[in-house]
Amino acid sequence: xxxxxxxxxxxxVEGATRAGCRYYAGYxxxxxxxxxxxxxxxxxxxxxxxxxxEDEIAAICSAIGASWAGAxxxxxxxxxxxxxxxxxxxxxxxxxxxxxxVDVQRAGPSTGQATRVASGDIMQAKWGSSGDYQVIAVxxxxxQEAYELTINAFNLAEKYRAPVLLLTEEAIGHLRExxxxxKDIEIFNRRKEPGxxxxxxxxxxxxxxxxxxxxxxxxxxxxxxxxxxGLRKTDDPLAQDRLVSxxxxxxxxxxxxxxxxxxxxxxxxxxxxxxYGFTARSSLFAVRALRQDGxxxxxxxxxxxxxxxxxxxKNIGAGAKVLFVPEMNRGQVAGEVMKYVSCQVAxxxxxxxxxxxxxxxxxALSRHL
Amino acid sequence: xxxxxxxxxxxxxxxxxxxxxxxxxxxxxxxLRAIDQxxxxxxxMLFVSGIGCAAWxxxxxxNADTLHTLHGxxxxxxxxxxxxxxxxxxxxVSGDGDLADIGGNHLVHAARRNTDLTVICASNMIYxxxxxxxxxxxxxxxxxxxxxxxxxxxPFDLCxxxxxxxxxxxxxxxxxxxxxxxxxxxx
Numbered sequence: 356x357x358x359x360x361x362x363x364x365x366x367x368v369e370g371a372t373r374a375g376c377r378y379y380a381g382y383x384x385x386x387x388x389x390x391x392x393x394x395x396x397x398x399x400x401x402x403x404x405x406x407x408x409e410d411e412i413a414a415i416c417s418a419i420g421a422s423w424a425g426a427x428x429x430x431x432x433x434x435x436x437x438x439x440x441x442x443x444x445x446x447x448x449x450x451x452x453x454x455x456x457v458d459v460q461r462a463g464p465s466t467g468q469a470t471r472v473a474s475g476d477i478m479q480a481k482w483g484s485s486g487d488y489q490v491i492a493v494x495x496x497x498x499q500e501a502y503e504l505t506i507n508a509f510n511l512a513e514k515y516r517a518p519v520l521l522l523t524e525e526a527i528g529h530l531r532e533x534x535x536x537x538k539d540i541e542i543f544n545r546r547k548e549p550g551x552x553x554x555x556x557x558x559x560x561x562x563x564x565x566x567x568x569x570x571x572x573x574x575x576x577x578x579x580x581x582x583x584x585g586l587r588k589t590d591d592p593l594a595q596d597r598l599v600s601x602x603x604x605x606x607x608x609x610x611x612x613x614x615x616x617x618x619x620x621x622x623x624x625x626x627x628x629x630x631y632g633f634t635a636r637s638s639l640f641a642v643r644a645l646r647q648d649g650x651x652x653x654x655x656x657x658x659x660x661x662x663x664x665x666x667x668x669k670n671i672g673a674g675a676k677v678l679f680v681p682e683m684n685r686g687q688v689a690g691e692v693m694k695y696v697s698c699q700v701a702x703x704x705x706x707x708x709x710x711x712x713x714x715x716x717x718x719a720l721s722r723h724l
Numbered sequence: 725x726x727x728x729x730x731x732x733x734x735x736x737x738x739x740x741x742x743x744x745x746x747x748x749x750x751x752x753x754x755x756l757r758a759i760d761q762x763x764x765x766x767x768x769m770l771f772v773s774g775i776g777c778a779a780w781x782x783x784x785x786x787n788a789d790t791l792h793t794l795h796g797x798x799x800x801x802x803x804x805x806x807x808x809x810x811x812x813x814x815x816x817v818s819g820d821g822d823l824a825d826i827g828g829n830h831l832v833h834a835a836r837r838n839t840d841l842t843v844i845c846a847s848n849m850i851y852x853x854x855x856x857x858x859x860x861x862x863x864x865x866x867x868x869x870x871x872x873x874x875x876x877x878x879p880f881d882l883c884x885x886x887x888x889x890x891x892x893x894x895x896x897x898x899x900x901x902x903x904x905x906x907x908x909x910x911x
Contacts, residue, residue, distance in 0.1 A: 378808050404807045409833040413800035416793060420804030423791060446794050568789040568805055569812050571767040575784050577792035586784055
């Protein structure tokens, strides 16, 4: 085990290179720029292709091109840059291209406050591109977890052949903490099977193997509706239904394998805080303080945001009186929680560009206890 | 000769998707003849296209790796593939609307960077697939579905544009000049 002292943005780079990322394309934008700066230097050291492109659209599209050429590829951005990347995310979902997209969320909408924090892109991450598709999105609460979840993001992208989003926040990106790096980390490499159909499986929720350009497979990749060999099927209802169903089902039906979360003091809790990202740090502090006062309060920390951890939410909602969801947005996850429970869901929203402090949460929670 | 060229086409395809009278089918043949004369191995070639009629020249017709991307984004996708695997011979084939309008920014930056891409712009001076709207290569005064009083704007001279941006080579031919066009593609 080796110990480092890094910022969240730096830890993302170290996680990416550890996972095998060897192509990065980006465009400068606060507060994610340090990722691009550091990876350009790290690729000089370890070998890798770095490109600063002319905009975020070009950045994500070149990462998609590199992925088909065999790379584990990543891009990172913030706020308005994430909006520009949405068409690329939809294309990656449709063509089943593994890529990792980091969004270091800042206060929006639009240019907003570039150096200030928010978690306002949770719903954009899920619904930002056209049509029905699924993404996987993870959200770290520490620098240590920024490192670990970046590795996990690459593994999930390669395993499910889908765009995977690391939704972090300015406060994690610029936070400096100690991290411990262990030697043995599981790394998943994409499954190749020469001659196999690259866009279809027998199962309705299967993930096909992925060929690489330049190996004689004569791969046909298109964002149009296509059959298992990649041939355009632009007016065949069956082809459309089969493809869109599988693109969704390969993620949704594997939800239990994909989602990750942590529970705290859930056994007897009547009030449960559902929290994620930086806010979960304040939430846990508040929950512990209230526990010391003898309150029956617990916490569910979501490490995966998409696909949404529905069954654990349902289970907790069945036993609790109130689910309290503090967020640096106008209740984006709180609204999602409401889809799965019938108990009271209290959304606590703060959109002033500052992190939510534990004292603020203690005050707000006391009203429910 | 016809038999020999068949191997460059994806098996199972019987006709081109292009309208009668369109030059795209001719261009398709000329690109393949240039590759044939250069004796390039199709296994090492990657064709990248965007959206529009011209993007259908390689996809799905060419018997090689093809990446049919989003509208305007052929060049950045091609750039990523080429940079990660420089052994790939990467050819972008797309239309004027795709490369010069929505993808115009990517085009000039690709020329500036000179990342060893061949970009073939099949310019019909109009948006063909969507039914005939003005593009940035439409002549002044031309009547289109969206310039019914005549196009008031200057078209791009794409050769001058990309040479100014730093491209190593730029040429323009019509499909009515097949031998010169083949020679130009080979360059």
